[in-house]
Amino acid sequence: MVSEGPVFSLGEYISEHKDDDCGTWENGHAPYIEYVLNQFNEQESKEFSEKIWMWSDFHLYMLADPILFCKNEYIDRYFLYSKIFGQVGDVEYLEYLAENLRAVILNSKMKNMDSDFLSRIKSNLVKIIETTDNPNWAEAHNQLINLLMEEILRNDGEKACL
Numbered sequence: 199m200v201s202e203g204p205v206f207s208l209g210e211y212i213s214e215h216k217d218d219d220c221g222t223w224e225n226g227h228a229p230y231i232e233y234v235l236n237q238f239n240e241q242e243s244k245e246f247s248e249k250i251w252m253w254s255d256f257h258l259y260m261l262a263d264p265i266l267f268c269k270n271e272y273i274d275r276y277f278l279y280s281k282i283f284g285q286v287g288d289v290e291y292l293e294y295l296a297e298n299l300r301a302v303i304l305n306s307k308m309k310n311m312d313s314d315f316l317s318r319i320k321s322n323l324v325k326i327i328e329t330t331d332n333p334n335w336a337e338a339h340n341q342l343i344n345l346l347m348e349e350i351l352r353n354d355g356e357k358a359c360l
Contacts, residue, residue, distance in 0.1 A: 205246045208234055212257050223260065231264035235273060243272035250278075251285065258282045259291040266298060276306035284318035289329050292322050296335075299323075300342050313350045320346045 208231065215227055238246060250261060259282070266279045279302045283295045299319075323339045323346075330336060 203245070204234065204238065204242050205249050208246070209250075209253055209257060212253075212260050216256060227260070228264050231261065232268050235264055235268040236270050238270055238272065240272045243270055247273065247278060251281075255286045255288045255291060258286055259288070259295070262295055263298075266302065276302050277311075280306055280311070280319060281315070283322055284315060286322070289325060292326050293330070296323065296326055296339065300338070303342065303345065311349070311353075313353045316346045316350050316353070320350075 211234075212227075212231070215222070218227065235243075235246070250258065253261075262279055262282050265273065265275050265282070268275060279295075279298065283292065283299055283302075286292055286295065303319075320343050323343050327336045327339050
């Protein structure tokens with residue numbers, strides 16, 4: 199993390215409260231993080247969007263909902279949420295993040311996402327399917343995988359035409 203500034207401070211805030219219980223995160227920390235994100239100016243938002251990828255899965259997981267619900271015009275919330283889903287490795291985190299993923303993907307600009315990016319999302323959906331006993335989840339995730347595969351094939355087809 200950068201050693202100063204609001205982006206660094208946000209990362210430190212998450213680290214300092216890592217051991218707080220779930221209710222505290224949901225009712226206290228997540229709204230605070232969302233507030234902080236809404237206050238970022240254009241440069242801070244850009245720095246945030248570049249620097250968080252060096253942070254832990256826990257940090258990214260705790261940022262996901264506040265990112266999704268923030269109203270900062272300089273933060274591409276659907277892209278960042280999707281990228282978090284593609285980068286996080288912890289299956290428990292992925293299971294939670296997958297609950298919003300369909301809406302995020304459908305509201306995002308998938309045509310602007312490269313095939314590698316979409317493939318990471320697909321791989322994490324497969325990881326969830328392989329670890330769940332819930333057939334409804336598997337079916338819903340398979341539908342999203344099919345949507346991602348269509349976009350990957352479209353992207354690869356456009357590249358081949360160039």
